Amino acid sequence: MKRTLLTALTALALNPAFADLNWPQIEAEARGQTINFHAWGGSEVINDYLQWAADEVAERYGVSLRHVKVTNTGDVVSQVLAEKTAGRAEGGSVDLVWINGENFAAMKSNDLLFGPFTQVLPNYALVDTENKPTTLFDFTTAVDNMEAPWGMAQLVFMYDSALVETPPQSMTELLNFARNSPGAVTYPAPPSFYGTTFLKQAMLELADDPAPFYEEVAESDFESLTAPLWAFLDELHPLMWRQGRTFTSGAPEMKLLLNDGEISLSLSFNPNDASNAIAIGELPESVRTYVHEGGTIGNTHFVAIPYNSSQTEGAMVVANFLMSPEAQARKADVDVWGDPTVLAMDKLTQSQRALFEALPRGAATLSDAELGTVLREPHASWVAALERAWQERYAN
Amino acid sequence: MSGHWLAWFPRLALLVFLTPILVGLLGTWLPAFGWFPALGQHQFSTQPWLDLLAYPGFGTALQHSLVTGLGASILALVITFLILAAFYPSRAFQRLERLLAPILSVPHAAFAIGVGFLITPSGWLFRLSESLTGWPARPLNWLTYQDPWGISLMAVLTLKETPFLLFMALASLPALKVRQTLWLGTSLGYGRTRIWLLLIAPPLFKRLMLPFFAVIAYGLSVVDVALLAGPTAPPTLAVMVNRLFNAPDLLLRLPGAAGASLLLLVTLLCLALVWLLSRLSRLLLPWLLNGQRWSNSGLLRLAGGVSLALGLFTYLSALLTLVLWSFTGQWRFPAPWPTEWSLLAWQRGLGRMSEALWLTFSTGMVSALVALVLVLGALENEVRLRAQKPGFNSQRLLWLLYLPLLIPQLAFLFGVQVSLIWLGLDGRWWVLVWSHLIFVLPYCFLTLSGPYRAFDERYTWLGLSLSQSPWKTWWRVKLAMLWRPIGYSLATGFAVSVAQYLPTLFIGGGRFATITTEAVSLASGSDRRITAVYALMQQLLPLLVFLLALLLPAWRYRKHQELSHYQ
Numbered sequence: 001m002k003r004t005l006l007t008a009l010t011a012l013a014l015n016p017a018f019a020d021l022n023w024p025q026i027e028a029e030a031r032g033q034t035i036n037f038h039a040w041g042g043s044e045v046i047n048d049y050l051q052w053a054a055d056e057v058a059e060r061y062g063v064s065l066r067h068v069k070v071t072n073t074g075d076v077v078s079q080v081l082a083e084k085t086a087g088r089a090e091g092g093s094v095d096l097v098w099i100n101g102e103n104f105a106a107m108k109s110n111d112l113l114f115g116p117f118t119q120v121l122p123n124y125a126l127v128d129t130e131n132k133p134t135t136l137f138d139f140t141t142a143v144d145n146m147e148a149p150w151g152m153a154q155l156v157f158m159y160d161s162a163l164v165e166t167p168p169q170s171m172t173e174l175l176n177f178a179r180n181s182p183g184a185v186t187y188p189a190p191p192s193f194y195g196t197t198f199l200k201q202a203m204l205e206l207a208d209d210p211a212p213f214y215e216e217v218a219e220s221d222f223e224s225l226t227a228p229l230w231a232f233l234d235e236l237h238p239l240m241w242r243q244g245r246t247f248t249s250g251a252p253e254m255k256l257l258l259n260d261g262e263i264s265l266s267l268s269f270n271p272n273d274a275s276n277a278i279a280i281g282e283l284p285e286s287v288r289t290y291v292h293e294g295g296t297i298g299n300t301h302f303v304a305i306p307y308n309s310s311q312t313e314g315a316m317v318v319a320n321f322l323m324s325p326e327a328q329a330r331k332a333d334v335d336v337w338g339d340p341t342v343l344a345m346d347k348l349t350q351s352q353r354a355l356f357e358a359l360p361r362g363a364a365t366l367s368d369a370e371l372g373t374v375l376r377e378p379h380a381s382w383v384a385a386l387e388r389a390w391q392e393r394y395a396n
Numbered sequence: 397m398s399g400h401w402l403a404w405f406p407r408l409a410l411l412v413f414l415t416p417i418l419v420g421l422l423g424t425w426l427p428a429f430g431w432f433p434a435l436g437q438h439q440f441s442t443q444p445w446l447d448l449l450a451y452p453g454f455g456t457a458l459q460h461s462l463v464t465g466l467g468a469s470i471l472a473l474v475i476t477f478l479i480l481a482a483f484y485p486s487r488a489f490q491r492l493e494r495l496l497a498p499i500l501s502v503p504h505a506a507f508a509i510g511v512g513f514l515i516t517p518s519g520w521l522f523r524l525s526e527s528l529t530g531w532p533a534r535p536l537n538w539l540t541y542q543d544p545w546g547i548s549l550m551a552v553l554t555l556k557e558t559p560f561l562l563f564m565a566l567a568s569l570p571a572l573k574v575r576q577t578l579w580l581g582t583s584l585g586y587g588r589t590r591i592w593l594l595l596i597a598p599p600l601f602k603r604l605m606l607p608f609f610a611v612i613a614y615g616l617s618v619v620d621v622a623l624l625a626g627p628t629a630p631p632t633l634a635v636m637v638n639r640l641f642n643a644p645d646l647l648l649r650l651p652g653a654a655g656a657s658l659l660l661l662v663t664l665l666c667l668a669l670v671w672l673l674s675r676l677s678r679l680l681l682p683w684l685l686n687g688q689r690w691s692n693s694g695l696l697r698l699a700g701g702v703s704l705a706l707g708l709f710t711y712l713s714a715l716l717t718l719v720l721w722s723f724t725g726q727w728r729f730p731a732p733w734p735t736e737w738s739l740l741a742w743q744r745g746l747g748r749m750s751e752a753l754w755l756t757f758s759t760g761m762v763s764a765l766v767a768l769v770l771v772l773g774a775l776e777n778e779v780r781l782r783a784q785k786p787g788f789n790s791q792r793l794l795w796l797l798y799l800p801l802l803i804p805q806l807a808f809l810f811g812v813q814v815s816l817i818w819l820g821l822d823g824r825w826w827v828l829v830w831s832h833l834i835f836v837l838p839y840c841f842l843t844l845s846g847p848y849r850a851f852d853e854r855y856t857w858l859g860l861s862l863s864q865s866p867w868k869t870w871w872r873v874k875l876a877m878l879w880r881p882i883g884y885s886l887a888t889g890f891a892v893s894v895a896q897y898l899p900t901l902f903i904g905g906g907r908f909a910t911i912t913t914e915a916v917s918l919a920s921g922s923d924r925r926i927t928a929v930y931a932l933m934q935q936l937l938p939l940l941v942f943l944l945a946l947l948l949p950a951w952r953y954r955k956h957q958e959l960s961h962y963q
Contacts, residue, residue, distance in 0.1 A: 038906055041914070042921030044744060051748075068906040069917040074642025079905045081646060082810070085434040086818035093823055093905035102644035110435065110646055183537035189629050191639065242537060245544045247628045252922035260518035261729040262535045281726050281736070282922055384645055391452035395629035 023122055026313045031062040033314030037303075038076040039098035041069020042252060045276060049337045052330070057321050063314045068094075073103045080112050080306045092308030096315045099147060100301045101139040101193065105380045107304065108146055114305040114312055116145030121316060123323040124148065128344030134300040135342055139380040140214065147302035148319040149342040151331065153269040154291075154298035154374055155197055158255075158364070162286035163264045169293045171205045171232060177265075178239035184264040186240050188254065189247035189395065190387040194267065199386050200378055201297050203229045213378035217385045226386070230393060237394065244394070259283050269299075271371060272338025275362020279335050289364045295373030300342060329355035334362035402780055405773030410796055413834050416812050417800060421660075423811020427653035435646055444650035448658065451640075451651060453630030458662070461633040464546040464626065465615030466666060468553030473608055475554065475703045476561040480600075481592035482693075482700025485575055492704075493566060497884075497946065499559045499711055501891045501938035505916060506931035508552050508624040510714025513721070513924070515548070516541045518729045520717055526730035535729055542628055549626040553618070555710055557611045558703075561604065567846040567881075568603040572596060588693035594684055601674065607842055610801035612670065613663050617804030620897055620916060633659060637806055653810065660807040667802065715935075721928035738925070745929035749911065756894055756910040756937060759825070763832040764889030767840040768882065774841070775848045776870070783853075797841055800834045809902040816903065823907045831899040836889040843888045847881035879952055883945030891938035911937065 041047060047067065054065035070076055076097050083092050099107070107113050118124045127149050129135050135149040136142070159167040168174040178185045188195035204210045206228040212221070237244030241263050248254050254266040255277060268274070277283040303322060305315045321327055325348055328341040345353055426432070430441040448454060483489050513519050518535035526532060541548045574596055581591035601608075622632045630636060637659060640652030721727070725736030774797075812831070816822040851874060859869035875882065897912050915930035 036907065040920075041917040042919075044918075044921070044923055044926050047748075048744075069909060069914060070906060071917050071920045072642050074644060075901065076906070077644070077646065078642055078649075078810075079813075081434055081649070082813045083817050083905075085432070085814045086816075088817050088820075093907055106644045106646050191643070242539050245539060245629075246542045249623070249628070250920070252920060255922040256924065257518075259728060260516075260535065262516075262518045277922070280923075281738070284726070284728065388452060391630070395453045396456060 023120065026120070026316055027061060029313035030311075030317040033311040034064045034066060035095045035311055035314045035318050036066050036068050036093060037096040037098075037318065038068045038070050038073075038079075038094050040071070040073070041067070042071065045280060045337050049331060053318075053322065053327060056327070057318055061314075061317050061321070063317050065318055073097065073099055077103055077107060077112070080107070080308070081110070083308055084110075084112065089308050091310045092306050094306045095309040095311045096303050096305055096318055098150070098301065099304050100299060101377070102380060102383050104138050104143075104147055104302065104304065105141045107306070108141065108144075112307055113146050114307050114309060114315075115147075117305065117312070117316055118143075118145040118148045118319070121148060121320040121323065123320050123325075126325065126343045126347045127323065128342060128347070131344065132300065132342060134298060134374075134376070137376075138302065139299065139377040139383070141380050143302070147304035148323060149300050150303050150322055151301050152298065152340040152342055153301055154271050154340075154371060155201055155296040156268055156271045156273070156289050156291055156366070156371070158258060158266045158268060158274045158283075158287050158289055160258060160261075160264055160284065160286055161288045162284070163261070167265065167288075167290045169290075171202045171292070174265075175232065175236055175239075178236055181264065182239045183241050183243075183262075185236070186242070186244075186248060186254065186257070186263055187267070188250045190390045192250045194251045194254075194269070195247070195390075196383055196387055197269070197297055198267065199229065199390060200382065201292070201375075202232060203382075203386070204297070204375055204378070205292065205294055206232055210375075210378075213382060214376065216379050217381045222385060222389070226389065230389075233390075233394070255282060258287065270339055272332075272334045272340065272362055272365050274364035275334040276338040278363050285363065287364055289366050291366070291370070291372050293372070295375045297377055298374035299377050325352035325355055329359065332356065333359050334365060335360065338362060338365075400777075400780065402773060402777040405770055405777050406797075409770045409774055409837060412830070413800065413837060414796060416815075416831070416834060417803060417808050419815045420808030420811035421803070423814050424653050424656050424808055425811075427650050427810075428657045429654075430650060432650060435649075437647075437650065444654040445658075448651040448654040451636070453636070454633075457630045457633040457636045458658075460546050460549075460627050460631070461616050461659075462662070462666075464549045464553060464622075464632060465612065465617075467546075468550045468557060468615050469608065469612040471550070471554040472557035472561055472611060473604075475558050475707075476565055476604075477592070477597055477600075478696070478700045479558075479562065479704050480565060480569075481588060481597075482697045483704075484569065494946070495708075496559055496563050496566070497887065497942035498939050500563060500888070501894075501935060501942055502556075502711065502715070503895050503912065503915075503931070503934050504556055504618070505620045505624060505897075505912075505919065506718065506934055507556055507711075507714055508621045509919060509927065509931060510717050511548075511552050511555070511710060512541050512624060513717045514710070514713050520713065520732075523730050524732050527732040533730075542625060544627045544629070546627050546632070549622055549632070552621060552625045553615050555707055556621070557615070558707060561607060561611065564607040564842060565600060565604055567843060568600060571603075571846065571850045572599055585689050587690040587696075589696045590688070590690040603846070605671075605674070606795075606798050606801075609667050609670070610798065610838075610842075612666055613802045613804060616663050616666065617659050617806055619806070624919070633662075634804065634806060641806075641810060649810075656804065656807045656810065659804045663802065663804055718928045718931050718935075721924045722932055724925050724928075741923075741925035741929045745926055745933070749914065749930070749933060752909045752911050752914050753933070753937070755908060756912070759829055759832060759908075759910065760890040760893035760937070760941075763829045763836045763893045764840065764886050766829070767833055767837040767889050768844075768886050770837060771840045771844055771885070772848075772882075775845060778849070779853065798838050801838045805898050809898055813902045813905075817905075822903065823905055825908075828900065828903050828908055831903045832893040832896050835896060835899070836892045839892045840885045840889040844881055844885035847878060851878065880945075880949040883949055884942075887938065887942040887945040890941045894934065894938050 050067040057063045057065050076094055080094055127135055168177040187198040190196045190199060203226060204213060212225055251268050257263045258266040259282060274283060274287050274289045278285055278287060303319050305312055309315055325343060328343050331337050331339045332341050428444055430437055430439055430444055514521055517538045517540055522532060577595050578591055581595060617634045619634050619638050622635045626632050637652055637655035640648045640655060720734060722741055723737050724734040725738035727734035816827060821827050855873050856869055859873040863869055895912060897916055900908050900910055900913050911930060911934045915934050918927045918930055
């Protein structure tokens with residue numbers, strides 16, 4: 001506790017902008033600002049949710065929120081980088097960005113972020129940092145209050161119960177499953193982060209000891225540590241959809257293939273994805289969610305403010321609103337979006353907790369117990385190493 | 397005489413449009429050679445090029461680009477000649493001409509999505525087959541789309557480029573006097589194939605050279621279509637470069653910039669090669685002039701007919717699948733039609749797209765109108781110069797105008813983006829219009845220059861002698877007779893602007909949401925229904941403008957049938 005306080009105090013002292021600002025002042029400054037929020041625009045339910053959030057912050061705080069729909073967070077990083085190249089230190093075009101993992105690590109290490117700021121946000125105190133360590137370490141990169149937790153993610157799989165009786169419970173079982181029904185399994189091609197996550201999951205599951213994966217990747221033992229993974233993929237690929245000669249671009253495309261009946265298993269980072277997809281007619285009622293026995297990789301997604309935004313007050317007000325119990329509860333509703341909350345239930349008031357307790361449970365949603373152990377992401381350096389090694393083997 | 401005010405049109409056009417490209421190229425070459433201050437890279441080196449060459453899959457990606465880009469362009473050219481040789485001129489062709497406008501306005505990405513849904517193993521064709529014959533009960537594990545050889549990408553590109561080449565050919569054919577040539581050839585006993593090959597194809601190809609070059613450059617560097625229909629592991633070079641530009645590891649932008657520059661180099665080499673081959677083809681002439689008549693043209697008609705039927709079938713079914721999906725609630729394999737219908741996608745889509753629609757429309761209209769004014773000015777200047785110097789070659793200068801079509805967008809947009817931000821000009825609407833203009837202008841020029849140059853100046857002299865006013869003559873005689881090609885040129889320019897994806901993205905820093913950027917962003921999701929709505933709207937806008945371009949001249953000429961014959 002003492003340490004957290006100290007970090008927060010140091011952060012405040014280091015950042016002169018906050019030295020003489022308190023939250024009501026920030027809210028006052030924010031009034032009238034227009035926030036360009038760059039976030040993936042490929043999902044209508046998410047677009048609808050952000051439209052709702054925009055209406056709310058306009059009414060409550062007089063902040064106008066614009067959802068800039070992007071296909072790829074890399075585009076946003078490129079934009080900020082281009083602005084830095086051109087020496088635009090203020091008035092940047094991005095005020096808030098939906099981000100995590102390597103993109104965060106890249107922006108943080110290249111000084112492209114504003115902050116630390118989350119310690120100033122009142123709702124940050126409600127975040128479950130104790131039981132959700134990924135809110136503090138994003139793919140093992142220390143968050144250091146440079147991005148505000150927005151939602152929880154865990155790798156889950158989906159299957160069509162009309163076609164599959166029992167889904168595989170591990171990567172080894174997945175291989176058997178593929179042997180029995182060739183062509184019914186696939187995964188997205190890295191560097192799509194869905195594909196890379198699949199690799200990391202397989203790597204963690206197939207290794208005798210996952211400890212080395214939480215250290216920075218080293219050239220000396222990369223081959224030996226990843227050997228089980230490549231042996232597994234070498235066997236799996238010929239049994240996959242299109243014999244592993246072509247791949248999907250990500251989980252959304254796999255969802256389409258699942259609905260088309262081309263494949264019988266799919267994956268997602270949102271445990272409520274299947275329920276939501278059933279609710280809006282993207283998937284049939286027979287689809288169910290499952291996880292592997294040994295647990296699956298989980299992480300947190302965040303919002304961050306680029307270093308050259310001139311509307312930081314408004315951006316902070318929006319980030320704070322997105323973390324509010326009301327906004328988080330609405331987001332967790334499977335009929336709206338179904339994105340799990342970052343908040344700690346025991347830090348909420350009775351009425352705030354009631355918002356979450358009233359949520360309907362989706363047809364294909366697993367209970368917390370069923371979701372099982374959450375595996376931590378390997379060290380961020382494994383991402384690039386795995387992607388490159390995968391490309392050298394299978395996309396050369 | 398260089399002080400004449402008309403002389404400023406081509407200069408203005410060139411200056412305004414070449415500056416951003418040159419600046420953009422420079423801004424891409426610097427990082428390609430290791431200079432990227434924002435990332436702490438201040439040392440010039442060839443390391444980015446070495447990194448690019450060592451990047452996994454680079455060789456195959458380059459090969460994919462060459463095979464699909466060049467292959468599709470050549471196929472499209474061959475099919476264009478086949479169709480023309482088999483059927484031009486004929487009554488059926490006039491009907492086909494009217495179909496070309498809507499076909500040209502189909503955005504590339506929307507077409508790729510439609511074709512994908514048609515021919516994948518769980519697609520519409522197999523669904524229809526299952527409901528008719530019971531086969532296949534489950535989707536087959538066949539590589540009919542996104543195959544690792546690039547066949548499906550090549551097919552989509554060929555189908556998309558053929559109508560464009562046909563359209564451009566139709567603009568040039570009246571000047572070649574095809575009917576008379578055919579009549580003469582036939583009277584000497586030659587068959588259609590022979591007459592076309594010897595007498596019409598060579599001059600036609602000369603006129604089609606620039607559009608053909610644009611097709612090659614496009615095919616080599618296209619990103620959106622290659623993402624949807626191309627190989628995935630590895631993808632084409634353009635997709636790989638685009639990915640490097642957006643990689644989380646920021647330093648990969650250096651080999652990315654090298655890749656973008658390489659794409660330019662490869663494009664230029666291919667164009668040079670094609671030009672060289674077209675020169676060498678003259679050597680074949682003695683071999684062709686052997687007196688054989690080839691009087692049978694049945695095979696030609698068959699090949700032309702099959703290509704035409706296949707193309708039309710694909711366009712219509714791709715369009716139909718989009719329409720069906722936009723009204724779908726749920727539609728799973730093997731149902732031949734949606735099992736649940738719904739208006740939800742349209743309600744959601746239309747409720748939200750008004751702003752994007754307006755931005756798309758206003759940007760398209762303004763850039764097309766500005767381009768039209770500049771093109772008319774430049775063409776009229778040509779007329780003036782030709783009157784002064786009879787040997788004047790207008791082509792040379794105007795090659796520069798086509799530069800934007802011959803240079804891969806990826807090769808200079810990154811540099812443009814940085815320079816605009818540096819000048820504080822990013823995110824302004826007029827800059828967006830300007831950036832679209834770079835691509836709209838050459839297309840306006842391509843579509844209008846043929847008919848405009850073919851205009852019989854004796855009408856102008858007659859007008860001048862009657863009215864004594866150059867303005868009045870130009871406006872009331874020349875323009876009045878050219879309304880139809882002018883309308884077409886405007887509509888083409890508008891359609892080109894609507895389709896711009898990368899420039900809109902790069903210039904606006906994401907602040908400009910057009911129907912196209914929204915559609916591409918939705919295509920990365922998993923809802924085919926809403927994607928279909930946006931793809932259809934993206935198609936509808938240019939279609940409406942094309943319709944106007946057709947109907948307005950028809951109305952204008954309702955009392956002057958003779959004028960309307962003048963194309």
